[in-house]
Amino acid sequence: MIKIYAPASIGNVGVGFDILGAAIIPINGTLLGDFVTIKLSTKFKLVNKGIFSNQLPQNTQHNIVWKCWLKFCKIIKKNISVSITLEKNMPIGSGLGSSACSIVATLVAMNEIFNKPLNSNELLLLMGEIEGEISGSIHYDNVSPSYLGGLQLILEDSEVISQKIPNFKNWxxxxxxxxxxxxxxxxxxxxxxxxxxxxxxxxxxxxxxxxxxxxxxxxxxxxxxxxxxxxxxxxxxxxxxxxxxxxxxxxxxxxxxxxxxxxxxxxxxxxxxxxxxxxxxxxxxxxxxxxxxxxxxxxxxxxxxxxxx
The missing domain is CATH 3.30.70.890 (GHMP kinase, C-terminal domain)
Structure with missing residues (x-):
């Protein structure tokens, strides 16, 4: 069994529309984001819990987590059943990277339980693709900081999608x-x-x-x-x-x-x-x-x- 946490994020950071994103954590140390727990199973199962789980679609196949599982299996060309628990602690449509939290936590968990068949770049590309299907266009300014942490500059270069840039420690x-x-x-x-x-x-x-x-x-x-x-x-x-x-x-x-x-x-x-x-x-x-x-x-x-x- 593997449990992954993915933090909330600030997209754009004002000056960087679709180009800057910052992962955040409350100064009291509490975790602000979604958790995904995954284990191997005989058939696919999804359990939703958490503060904002009531905002999630009733139909499992409309849930982001299911889409992540399906796409991941297609990429690795193996249809492996898992049992997933999504702890939805971020409100949907909040502007704090709620969908990115679920996508990142799920795909990192999937990659871990299958012994990391995808490298970080491949994983990030998949995160951006799924995020794009939800919002209408591919963008990495939430998934990238949620996955990699810090203040991220989205480059979308052929070899480098995103890189961390320096931040100010007293902010x-x-x-x-x-x-x-x-x-x-x-x-x-x-x-x-x-x-x-x-x-x-x-x-x-x-x-x-x-x-x-x-x-x-x-x-x-x-x-x-x-x-x-x-x-x-x-x-x-x-x-x-x-x-x-x-x-x-x-x-x-x-x-x-x-x-x-x-x-x-x-x-x-x-x-x-x-x-x-x-x-x-x-x-x-x-x-x-x-x-x-x-x-x-x-x-x-x-x-x-x-x-x-």
């Missing part, structure tokens, strides 16, 4: 999910099909500047450059009270703030714990829409997916 990442859901595919449809040359140049300048600031360890410059010109201007209309929240968070002392992935979760960055706690408190009082919503102060999770127990 606290505050994430807030308001308790409502937004479909990733719908959130992608709202974006324009074309952008002006000026926006493309500006986005390239800010993105390359952020990468440079990360490698040269200039946190203030990096924070100023974490601006989203591609998605935020269009997606913010889907988020409750986003502009007001962003304005208040900045006044409290956040050095950056943006939409996490497709939303409605948002993230902010603070460079000291006192400001992070004030931001967290304000978000709990003013951004959450119901009792299922949550706020966490996080570090980057540098480990990514890992075996538990």
């Amino acid at each position: 606290f990442w505050i994430i807030a999910w308001p308790g409502i859901n937004i479909s990733t595919s719908e959130s992608r449809k709202i974006l324009p099909k074309k952008y002006t040359k000026e926006i493309c140049i500006k986005n390239s300048r800010y993105l390359s500047g952020f990468i440079h600031a990360s490698y040269s360890q200039q946190p203030n410059l990096a924070a100023r450059l974490m601006q989203d010109f591609i998605a935020e201007p269009y997606r913010m209309k889907l988020l409750p009270n986003f502009l007001n929240a962003k304005e208040h968070i900045k006044k409290i002392g956040a050095i950056s703030c943006g939409i996490s992935g497709s939303g409605p979760a948002i993230f902010s960055v603070a460079n000291n714990i006192c400001i992070a706690e004030k931001i967290s408190l304000w978000l709990k009082k003013n951004y959450l829409q119901n009792n299922t919503g949550f706020v966490h102060i996080c570090f980057l999770d540098l480990k990514g997916a890992r075996k538990i127990g």
Whole structure:
């Protein structure tokens, strides 16, 4: 029996639409993500549990885990039956890489129990493919950090899909999910099909500047450059009270703030714990829409997916 944990993630990280992703872990050490337990069996069996298991489809063949098992078996050309338990702790359509958590945890577990027939690159390609089927287009900005950990730059080079880039150790990442859901595919449809040359140049300048600031360890410059010109201007209309929240968070002392992935979760960055706690408190009082919503102060999770127990 093998149990794998895959952490939640922040897609885009503001400035890097479909190009940057960051795995996160609450500073109190609790694990924010999905767990998959797998063992060999006489026939395929899937058990769903966890806080958000009620959001999963009733039909097993519509479950991401089943799709992962089916595709994995096709690739290794063996139809091996397994019993899988998915502990669904991430809300679907939250903007925190919920589908990526399930995909990553399942495929890493499958690869482990079958003695690693796929290398990390092959596994990541499969993760991106399955994620693409759910969201409407292949992208790695959630599966890559959830699998490999840290802050990932998506390259999609012929030999290298993704690489970890340096992060700032004194940054606290505050994430807030308001308790409502937004479909990733719908959130992608709202974006324009074309952008002006000026926006493309500006986005390239800010993105390359952020990468440079990360490698040269200039946190203030990096924070100023974490601006989203591609998605935020269009997606913010889907988020409750986003502009007001962003304005208040900045006044409290956040050095950056943006939409996490497709939303409605948002993230902010603070460079000291006192400001992070004030931001967290304000978000709990003013951004959450119901009792299922949550706020966490996080570090980057540098480990990514890992075996538990």
